[in-house]
Amino acid sequence: xxxxxGVNPITMGEVVDFQDCVNTCEWIxxxxxxxxxxxxxxxGDQRIFFKIDWVFVNRDWMDQMLAYNTIILPEGMxxxxxxxxxxxxxxxxxxxPFKLCNNWAQHPQFLTKEVVHTEAANIARxxxxxxxxxxxxxxxxxxxxxxxxxxxxxxxxVEQQLQLVQPYEAKDVKDALFSIDKNKSPGPDGYGSEFFExxxxxxxxxxxxxxxxxxxxxxxxxxxxxxxxxxxPKVEVPQYARKEVWASNES
Numbered sequence: 001x002x003x004x005x006g007v008n009p010i011t012m013g014e015v016v017d018f019q020d021c022v023n024t025c026e027w028i029x030x031x032x033x034x035x036x037x038x039x040x041x042x043x044g045d046q047r048i049f050f051k052i053d054w055v056f057v058n059r060d061w062m063d064q065m066l067a068y069n070t071i072i073l074p075e076g077m078x079x080x081x082x083x084x085x086x087x088x089x090x091x092x093x094x095x096x097p098f099k100l101c102n103n104w105a106q107h108p109q110f111l112t113k114e115v116v117h118t119e120a121a122n123i124a125r126x127x128x129x130x131x132x133x134x135x136x137x138x139x140x141x142x143x144x145x146x147x148x149x150x151x152x153x154x155x156x157x158v159e160q161q162l163q164l165v166q167p168y169e170a171k172d173v174k175d176a177l178f179s180i181d182k183n184k185s186p187g188p189d190g191y192g193s194e195f196f197e198x199x200x201x202x203x204x205x206x207x208x209x210x211x212x213x214x215x216x217x218x219x220x221x222x223x224x225x226x227x228x229x230x231x232x233p234k235v236e237v238p239q240y241a242r243k244e245v246w247a248s249n250e251s
């Protein structure tokens with residue numbers, strides 16, 4: 001009965017129909033923060049304050065939705081206060097990695113502005129250790145091939161050997177990149193082969209230079225060979241990093 005101040009208090013006769021409607025529909029008012037009153041007549045210091053804006057939910061909402069509350073915001077141009085509905089204790093959303101959509105390359109303004117992107121590369125320690133154990137570390141040595149196999153096994157002809165040691169050319173780099181399916185999953189930076197094909201006239205020289213330099217000295221930026229692994233649980237509540245528990249999808 002204290003939903004109005006500055007004038008005569010609300011009587012039961014004024015709200016009985018409204019209360020019957022709320023009870024019949026089994027509505028529940030969401031918890032709120034801020035001012036109790038959502039409207040005033042803006043008449044100087046002798047204002048009338050009234051709670052006439054409500055946020056109700058039903059039982060299905062309460063059973064299926066997370067915990068929400070309402071926040072009564074300060075009045076603005078309107079004589080009603082805005083009401084914001086917010087998730088209580090909302091978890092911090094993780095930033096999703098960037099991914100280039102192939103149809104962007106068809107836009108007339110594609111590549112007319114500078115493209116800026118960042119990489120997110122934080123993997124939990126337990127999965128790093130798991131994949132190090134599964135795939136091995138850089139310091140682990142390879143097993144030596146049997147000498148008898150090298151002597152008695154199939155061998156290449158001199159002509160084939162000469163072909164293998166021929167230096168790569170710019171055409172080889174371009175042909176290899178353009179042979180990649182345009183819809184193949186991109187790397188962690190979100191750029192797939194469609195981007196490189198569409199912008200080859202701008203970045204082709206730099207890409208070619210970097211690749212040919214790698215074939216000459218064997219040095220390659222670590223970021224170029226990085227990948228993104230999406231872990232898909234095979235059980236409802238996974239507790240261990242094992243192949244029986246997780247499936248992986250690499251891109």
